[in-house]
Amino acid sequence: MTITELETRLASLGQALPPRDPTFAARVMDNLPAQDLIRPASIHLFIKAGLALAASLALVVALWSLLITTPEPAFAIAELPERVRQLNTLHMVGLRFPVDNSPPRPLEYFVRQPSDFRVNGSLGFLSGTGNPVHLSSVSDIVSTADEMTHLEHLSHSASIRGQSLEQAQAGATRQLNELVDMLFGPWSDYHKLRDETLGGRMLQVYECRPTAQTRSVVWVSPQNGLPVQIEHYSTAANTPERLEMRITKIAINEPIDDDVFHPATPPGYKLTRLPPLSDADVYGGASINGYQLLIRYVARTPSGEIVICWAVHNRHHNSTTQENLFAPNGPIRISFTSAFGNSLQERLVRLGTTKDGYTWRWSVLHQSQPEQNATIHHRIDLANGGGNAYGDEIAAKLDRREFDLVQRQTLPASVEPMSVEQFEAAAK
Amino acid sequence: MMHLSTAMDPPPLALTDAHLVAQTLAGDRHAYGQLVERYERVVKATCLATLRDHNSAADAAQDAFIAAYRSLRSLRDPANFAAWLCTIARNRSIRLTKQTRPPAAITDSIASRDPSQPDEDLLSAVAALPEHERIVVMLKYFDRHDVAAIAAMLGRPIGTITKQLSRAHERLRRALSEEKQP
Numbered sequence: 001m002t003i004t005e006l007e008t009r010l011a012s013l014g015q016a017l018p019p020r021d022p023t024f025a026a027r028v029m030d031n032l033p034a035q036d037l038i039r040p041a042s043i044h045l046f047i048k049a050g051l052a053l054a055a056s057l058a059l060v061v062a063l064w065s066l067l068i069t070t071p072e073p074a075f076a077i078a079e080l081p082e083r084v085r086q087l088n089t090l091h092m093v094g095l096r097f098p099v100d101n102s103p104p105r106p107l108e109y110f111v112r113q114p115s116d117f118r119v120n121g122s123l124g125f126l127s128g129t130g131n132p133v134h135l136s137s138v139s140d141i142v143s144t145a146d147e148m149t150h151l152e153h154l155s156h157s158a159s160i161r162g163q164s165l166e167q168a169q170a171g172a173t174r175q176l177n178e179l180v181d182m183l184f185g186p187w188s189d190y191h192k193l194r195d196e197t198l199g200g201r202m203l204q205v206y207e208c209r210p211t212a213q214t215r216s217v218v219w220v221s222p223q224n225g226l227p228v229q230i231e232h233y234s235t236a237a238n239t240p241e242r243l244e245m246r247i248t249k250i251a252i253n254e255p256i257d258d259d260v261f262h263p264a265t266p267p268g269y270k271l272t273r274l275p276p277l278s279d280a281d282v283y284g285g286a287s288i289n290g291y292q293l294l295i296r297y298v299a300r301t302p303s304g305e306i307v308i309c310w311a312v313h314n315r316h317h318n319s320t321t322q323e324n325l326f327a328p329n330g331p332i333r334i335s336f337t338s339a340f341g342n343s344l345q346e347r348l349v350r351l352g353t354t355k356d357g358y359t360w361r362w363s364v365l366h367q368s369q370p371e372q373n374a375t376i377h378h379r380i381d382l383a384n385g386g387g388n389a390y391g392d393e394i395a396a397k398l399d400r401r402e403f404d405l406v407q408r409q410t411l412p413a414s415v416e417p418m419s420v421e422q423f424e425a426a427a428k
Numbered sequence: 429m430m431h432l433s434t435a436m437d438p439p440p441l442a443l444t445d446a447h448l449v450a451q452t453l454a455g456d457r458h459a460y461g462q463l464v465e466r467y468e469r470v471v472k473a474t475c476l477a478t479l480r481d482h483n484s485a486a487d488a489a490q491d492a493f494i495a496a497y498r499s500l501r502s503l504r505d506p507a508n509f510a511a512w513l514c515t516i517a518r519n520r521s522i523r524l525t526k527q528t529r530p531p532a533a534i535t536d537s538i539a540s541r542d543p544s545q546p547d548e549d550l551l552s553a554v555a556a557l558p559e560h561e562r563i564v565v566m567l568k569y570f571d572r573h574d575v576a577a578i579a580a581m582l583g584r585p586i587g588t589i590t591k592q593l594s595r596a597h598e599r600l601r602r603a604l605s606e607e608k609q610p
Contacts (some may be wrong), residue, residue, distance in 0.1 A: 010569035010600075012552075013547045017570055018482055025464040030459065030491045054539055088504065112506055141491050145515050145559055163520075165515045258592070261559045 040214075057131040075225025077192075077206055080218070081184040082223055085176060088113050089256050094230075094247035096121060107245070109179065115145040115168040115259045117175045143171050144261050153265065155305070158265045170402035176398035183230055184218070185210025185298060186374045186397065193217070203228055211375055212339055215241070226252055273382035286380050288389035290314065292331050293378055297406045298359060298399035301372060301420050305427070306365040306395050307374070307403070308336075308343065309410055310356055332380050336365050339375035339392075343368070350418070352411040360410040364427035444583035447603035449506035452497075464493050466581065467510060470566040471517045477555030480548075488524055492517035507583050511559040519554075553603040559597035564589055592598075 029178065075083075084090070089112045095104040109122025120140045139152040145168045150159045157182040163171070188208035195204050196219065204217045210216060219229040265271050286293050297309040312334065336344040344365035353359045379390040398420060407417035418426070443451075443462070451459035471492055475485035487508070495514050503512055554565055567573045567581070579586045 001604060003601075004599055006601055006604075007569075009547060009550055010554075010565065013550050014570040016547065017469060017476070018486075020465075020468055021486070024468050024486070024490070025461050028464045028490055029461050031490070031494050032457065032460070032497050033494075034516075046580065145511065146518070147558075258558075258560050260587075262561075315590055369568060 024413075038332070068414050075222075077190045077220065077225070078188075080206075080220065080225065080227065081186070081188070084180050084184075084227070087111070088253050089247070089251075090176070091251040091254065091256060093249035094245055095361050096245050097243050099242070107167070110180075110256055110260055110393065111172060111176050112256050112261070113172065115165060115172050116143065116256075117172045118142045118260060118263075119175065122125070133378050140263065142261055142263055143168055143175075149263065151265065151267075151269065156266075156269050157272070158269045159272045159274050166401075166405050170399065170405055173399040173402060173403075176392055176394055178401065181374050181394055182210060183216055183232060185206055185214075185216075186395075190215075190218075198229065212327075214244075224248070228373070239243045249324050253393070286378060286389035286391040288332075288380050288387055289382055293334065293380055293382055293391070294358075294377070295393055296410055297395045297402075298376060298395045299396050300395040301424060303424065304367075304370055305424055306367070306376060307362070307398065307420075307423060308365055309406060310363050310378075310397075329383075331383050333383060335379050335381070337377045338367060338371050339377065340371055341425075342371065349423055349426045350411060352415055353413060354410060358410070362407070362410070362423075364424065367425070429442055430549075441470065441527060444507070444528060445509040445581060446506040446583050449500065449503065449509050460497055463509065467513060469494075470510070470563065474514045474517045474550050474562075475521045475568055477551050478518060478525055483562065484524065485521070489523045492520050495520065510563045510582065514559060514563060519544060549604065550600070553600050556603065557596050557599055561592045561599070564592045564601075565596045570591065 009315055023193070076095050090109070092109040094107050096107050097104045102383045105121060107258055108118075109120070110116070110118040118141065140149075140153065142149040142151075143163070145165050147160055147162050148168075148171070152158070185208060188210055190206045190208045193205045193207050196221055202220070204222055206218050206287055208216050208218065213234075213235050215233045217231045217233075218227050220226065221228050227250055229249075229250070230245075231243060231245040232247075234244045235241045277395050292313045294311045294313055295308065296311070299307050301307055313333070336346065338344060343365055346361075347366055348361055349364060351359065352360040352362075374395045375392050377390060377392045381388040400420060403420060404417045407415075407425070445463065445466075448459045448463050448466075448489055452463070468489070471489040472485050475488040475492070476482065479485050479488060491514065497515050506561060544598075552561060557565060560600075564581070567578045568575070573581070575586055575589050579589045582589070
């Protein structure tokens with residue numbers, strides 16, 4: 001089909017659609033809510049006056065700091081992860097250093113709020129044994145408001161699947177949260193190492209320990225408190241610490257071209273179109289002898305509790321029915337532990353079967369001694385001693401929108417989603 | 429400071445979406461009326477692609493405009509209004525489809541296409557375009573705006589619109605040729 005033929009067909013389609021309805025806009029306007037979207041003018045004036053006062057005070061304090069006192073950072077370093085989470089756009093470029101000392105591999109990461117992200121390269125986490133993840137694939141994952149594209153460069157394959165705007169927004173938030181937790185940790189302590197000039201800019205260098213096995217060194221701009229360069233180190237069992245990742249470009253709140261989120265499938269790639277993301281899709285989990293632990297959601301609440309939505313799929317009966325699985329004489333034992341090996345106690349809050357037949361458990365995994373770590377290990381043991389399987393998940397910061405969405409997807413339609421506060425209270 | 433306009437700047441033909449959104453948020457309901465008029469056919473076409481019924485599409489479109497108005501404050505990037513609105517429209521249409529019977533075909537096949545009826549395959553292919561390309565195609569062919577006017581509305585350079593349009597052409601040609609294959 002030539003461009004001209006296509007344009008003719010498009011023009012015909014335009015003509016075949018109903019013409020503009022002169023009453024349509026009026027009907028919409030008549031049905032708009034009565035209240036205006038703006039804040040009252042008095043509040044506007046109050047805010048403006050407050051902002052002006054705050055700006056004046058900030059200027060005076062800044063001048064005072066420069067003239068009278070020793071220069072101190074104008075930001076709280078402990079809030080660095082939070083500042084990164086609030087960004088509108090983030091573009092990071094860096095290198096990942098494989099554990100086998102093969103040449104470093106490029107990685108590139110984009111986030112554009114509220115719904116777009118792209119991860120090009122590999123961002124692996126430490127495995128449950130503490131050994132670094134080996135790079136076995138080079139993926140390019142692009143998620144936009146309506147679809148997720150996955151290009152796999154080693155196998156020359158690609159897949160595209162539809163998703164709802166809610167799923168896309170939740171996915172983008174989760175990606176950003178996981179990245180922030182991986183780089184900075186959820187409860188990291190920062191220690192200033194030194195001041196250093198990098199690319200002609202004087203920067204402050206801090207160190208933090210996101211998990212027991214990882215350490216990040218962050219070059220921070222004293223002007224805005226945002227990272228300029230990051231090095232991420234990891235320690236595997238009985239081996240010296242090694243540089244795992246170096247991020248050398250961090251562009252913040254700069255426009256990202258639309259092309260970034262609409263990559264063309266390279267010639268020769270096998271393209272598969274997958275059905276839209278199902279509500280029953282899960283993040284993964286350990287699997288043994290026909291039993292698979294499905295983890296639909298795991299997150300960390302503002303007060304530090306771990307919320308998890310999970311199920312066990314029994315392949316022998318193709319069901320996620322809970323009966324017998326947790327009985328003393330049941331076929332399997334399931335346990336959750338922290339990255340330090342401390343046991344996490346499950347407190348079941350809600351249990352429901354959805355119309356697709358999945359029975360999901362919504363629980364809090366209570367830590368008897370709070371730890372500064374977000375990695376959750378899970379393990380299935382066959383009761384007859386025939387073996388075990390385990391995996392891990394990062395409990396990223398809870399996003400209320402996603403928390404609400406996943407509850408609606410995993411509980412019967414008649415059950416109202418709980419707020420985080422209600423959920424925590426019910427678990428006590 | 430003097431502003432030097434370049435040949436690639438959008439011409440000042442219309443207020444941009446971002447402008448109209450800002451005015452709406454400042455309390456000017458008339459500005460929102462302009463957005464409704466601007467995107468009426470685009471949103472209806474978006475709904476029609478899913479619902480396959482003109483009356484349902486008109487109802488869903490009205491619903492989408494009202495829902496967008498209610499949530500307008502949550503729109504982070506006002507320049508992205510059109511894509512955001514269409515996503516709302518599409519999601520509402522999908523939800524409606526699930527609540528009612530499966531969508532019926534508007535036409536039987538390409539071969540037996542009635543010229544007065546919408547070309548269902550093409551409409552579906554347009555609906556499957558990435559959001560920014562979809563808006564540009566709909567504004568150009570359904571509302572007959574030229575590229576300069578679209579650039580002015582969306583607040584983007586003409587070059588970007590042209591690029592999105594040619595990319596959309598390529599995608600549509602590919603999608604339609606794939607469908608023709610047995």
